[in-house]
Amino acid sequence: MDIIVTLKQVPDPEAPKETFRIDESGMKILNPPNIDPVINGYDENAIEAALQLKEAAGGKVVAVSMGETGATRALKQAMAMGVDEGILLQDESFADADAASTAYVLARAIEKIGSYGLILCGRQASDWDQSQVPSGIAELLGLPSVTAVQKVALQGDTVRVERILEDGYEVLDIHGPCVVTVSNEANKPRYPTLKGIMTAGKKQIPVWDAAELGVDAAQVGSAGALTRVSKLYVPSFDGDCEFIAGETPEEMGANLALRLRELKII
Amino acid sequence: MDFELSEQQQLIRTEVRNLAGKFDWGYWRDLDRTGEYPHAFFNEFAANGWLGTVIPTEYGGSGLGVTEAAIVLLEICASGAGTSGASPIHFSMFPPMPIILHGSDEMKRRYLPPIARGEMKLAFSVTEPNVGSDTTQLQTTAVRDGDEWAINGRKIWCTNAQNADRVLILTRTTPADQVAKRSKGMSLFFAEMDRSAISVRLIEKMGRHAVDSNELFIDDLRVPHADLVGEEGEGFSHIMTGLNPERIVIAAEAVGIGRAALDKAVHYAKDRVVFGRPIGRNQGVQFPLAEAYAHLEAAELMTLKAAWLYDNGLPCGKEANIAKLLAAEAGCDAVDHAVQTHGGFGYAREFDVERLYREVRLYKIAPISQQMVLNYLGEHVLGMPRSY
Numbered sequence: 206m207d208i209i210v211t212l213k214q215v216p217d218p219e220a221p222k223e224t225f226r227i228d229e230s231g232m233k234i235l236n237p238p239n240i241d242p243v244i245n246g247y248d249e250n251a252i253e254a255a256l257q258l259k260e261a262a263g264g265k266v267v268a269v270s271m272g273e274t275g276a277t278r279a280l281k282q283a284m285a286m287g288v289d290e291g292i293l294l295q296d297e298s299f300a301d302a303d304a305a306s307t308a309y310v311l312a313r314a315i316e317k318i319g320s321y322g323l324i325l326c327g328r329q330a331s332d333w334d335q336s337q338v339p340s341g342i343a344e345l346l347g348l349p350s351v352t353a354v355q356k357v358a359l360q361g362d363t364v365r366v367e368r369i370l371e372d373g374y375e376v377l378d379i380h381g382p383c384v385v386t387v388s389n390e391a392n393k394p395r396y397p398t399l400k401g402i403m404t405a406g407k408k409q410i411p412v413w414d415a416a417e418l419g420v421d422a423a424q425v426g427s428a429g430a431l432t433r434v435s436k437l438y439v440p441s442f443d444g445d446c447e448f449i450a451g452e453t454p455e456e457m458g459a460n461l462a463l464r465l466r467e468l469k470i471i
Numbered sequence: 472m473d474f475e476l477s478e479q480q481q482l483i484r485t486e487v488r489n490l491a492g493k494f495d496w497g498y499w500r501d502l503d504r505t506g507e508y509p510h511a512f513f514n515e516f517a518a519n520g521w522l523g524t525v526i527p528t529e530y531g532g533s534g535l536g537v538t539e540a541a542i543v544l545l546e547i548c549a550s551g552a553g554t555s556g557a558s559p560i561h562f563s564m565f566p567p568m569p570i571i572l573h574g575s576d577e578m579k580r581r582y583l584p585p586i587a588r589g590e591m592k593l594a595f596s597v598t599e600p601n602v603g604s605d606t607t608q609l610q611t612t613a614v615r616d617g618d619e620w621a622i623n624g625r626k627i628w629c630t631n632a633q634n635a636d637r638v639l640i641l642t643r644t645t646p647a648d649q650v651a652k653r654s655k656g657m658s659l660f661f662a663e664m665d666r667s668a669i670s671v672r673l674i675e676k677m678g679r680h681a682v683d684s685n686e687l688f689i690d691d692l693r694v695p696h697a698d699l700v701g702e703e704g705e706g707f708s709h710i711m712t713g714l715n716p717e718r719i720v721i722a723a724e725a726v727g728i729g730r731a732a733l734d735k736a737v738h739y740a741k742d743r744v745v746f747g748r749p750i751g752r753n754q755g756v757q758f759p760l761a762e763a764y765a766h767l768e769a770a771e772l773m774t775l776k777a778a779w780l781y782d783n784g785l786p787c788g789k790e791a792n793i794a795k796l797l798a799a800e801a802g803c804d805a806v807d808h809a810v811q812t813h814g815g816f817g818y819a820r821e822f823d824v825e826r827l828y829r830e831v832r833l834y835k836i837a838p839i840s841q842q843m844v845l846n847y848l849g850e851h852v853l854g855m856p857r858s859y
Contacts (some may be wrong), residue, residue, distance in 0.1 A: 223741075277478070281478060285486070396486060397519075398518075398520040406479040
């Protein structure tokens, strides 16, 4: 079965917290200087799940990403892990997309790829944490979707998944093409081997722009966005340390409880 | 002129950083204490194909250059693995160089694939107790006996001998007084580490406790003629061809260790509050770290220039030596400032810069001392009289 995986580049979550910056007026999260963006962690879980399915049942894995030129690095990394092909969706008009206009472009690209039995996505992206794009793709393509799975397996043309619930999981069988979002419980993504890196280095990454995809200009990027960020800010956390006095540990404890009640914490 | 790493080189850097990052500071701290070889780390790098970085593709490697090897080793060191992490990988990349460059096709087919897979660990043995940098005076002999050679002698500073399956060993096969030049008459063997003929004595040392250094006592070691590397009598020149690449990667390792220590020091300087402010706000703490950073950047640039020259088939002796000189200085200075930044905690094992301090010092001594590099530059680059 051929599988399509969607990828997003995000600022490195491992970057030191003091490097986190936003552009308040432009309503954007800025990538920290000198720290390369990385593949969204959940998307790596989706890649790993796709590669395991390919190893078990054959087929081809294609990764598709909408982004700037730097996103080719994410696609190369995916290909170094074992993904067969990577496709970059890039056009000036795609800039400032929200989840809806991103899903639209990805859905058009998936239609253009044509051959697939399963679309795997990360359960959410670690920059905005919206979890909207995969469901949007499913809606636009008229496909069933299952979100946040911890296991995905193939039984012929049937996709069997374990969907995570608050107190356990449910097992679902989906017949025919579908969208599945993969959670971090599903697997531990592999590291690319040196041979994988070299194989990926030899492959070309086609770039599909708006014309190539034949998209409606009113539905892409900021023009097609259905949501607007009205305010973006870094919350401030102010700490204050107060020592509670007392002659004995018991008295200190009693005074602490009184103070907490005074502050309406208990 | 283009200073950008290629996309592939950038990916190599990222992935080595990620893989090495699996092994945290505590892993190396424990091995430093126990002296145990980093098997898990070595096996992980073997499984992901990194040991075969410079081994040609037809023999199971990736056929990449010294630039990529330098990137790999720099990132391993920058992860905090230090020399303890770099040496096991280094010793799968550089001892095979003479085999790659001068070995017979049959020898390459037999040995390079298992080396690339990490199934054959190597030791490298040139230095002798009474010889040091004057390699042409070495006293270990190999004498032809039918289809075999009999090797006898003593070697010192043989890295990896405790775990090695094979040792690349330089011997004298024609006495020095019977050859036109002292550098002739030496031969190189890729011998099985036959412990019935080789006694291995561990040398206790200052750092790199996870990777052993040894003295070898060789008593009638029998080596098949097929394990002679390259031409008989040309062992010294065969070794020499691998020296510039080794200096380049050694430089990369020193830069990486300096960078690991500097990262620790910068974090500490930002977090540690004394007299009501982070110590990093004091120029006395900040400037040495900024200076160390600048020196590391410059050393890395020279390292990559030397690697680029080598990979493009251009002479690189000057640059490889300068890279090693500058990187060893920059690495040692960076670690020294990192220890100083940590104050008393810098002297404690728990803060790890103490280990790096002991490890990085090696690079001013091996594989060639700073003074011998200066001799080379003075004599061969500046054209001054030989000073030794």
